[in-house]
Amino acid sequence: MTDLQCPATAVLLDGAAALPAWLTRLRIAGRFDAADREDIVTVVDATADLYRGETFVVTAAARDIEGALIARGLPPGVPAVIEVDSTGWRRTPLPGA
Numbered sequence: 001m002t003d004l005q006c007p008a009t010a011v012l013l014d015g016a017a018a019l020p021a022w023l024t025r026l027r028i029a030g031r032f033d034a035a036d037r038e039d040i041v042t043v044v045d046a047t048a049d050l051y052r053g054e055t056f057v058v059t060a061a062a063r064d065i066e067g068a069l070i071a072r073g074l075p076p077g078v079p080a081v082i083e084v085d086s087t088g089w090r091r092t093p094l095p096g097a
Contacts, residue, residue: 006053007085009092010044012068014078015059022095029054036060037067044068048084 011026013019015033029051034040040060047056060068066076072089074082082089 005085007083008048008051008053009055010048010082010084011055011057012040012044012065012078012080012082013057013059014062014065016061017078020079020094023057025095026055028057030056032056032058034058034060034064037064037071040064040068041071044082044084044089 011023011028013023030047032043032047034043040058043058047058058065062078065078065080069076069080069082069089069091074080074089074091079094081092081094083092
């Protein structure tokens with residue numbers, strides 16, 4: 001992805017938890033399940049290339065999401081909304097927060 005393209009937005013959710021109410025306010029282009037920390041990173045990076053400028057949801061176990069965030073140098077915490085572009089991952093505020 002080049003710097004001239006819009007970032008993709010990934011919403012990382014605990015698959016065992018209820019969906020947050022604010023999720024209904026987002027236009028979701030795709031939904032994906034991830035098996036573990038490594039799979040989350042792979043899914044987010046690959047999907048961000050396909051969903052530039054769009055929002056997609058990835059569900060997984062909370063501990064795996066936190067591990068993926070830490071692996072990308074971000075503070076843990078679930079749910080998480082991150083922008084992904086050629087410069088990497090960065091957290092953004094939860095909608096309505």
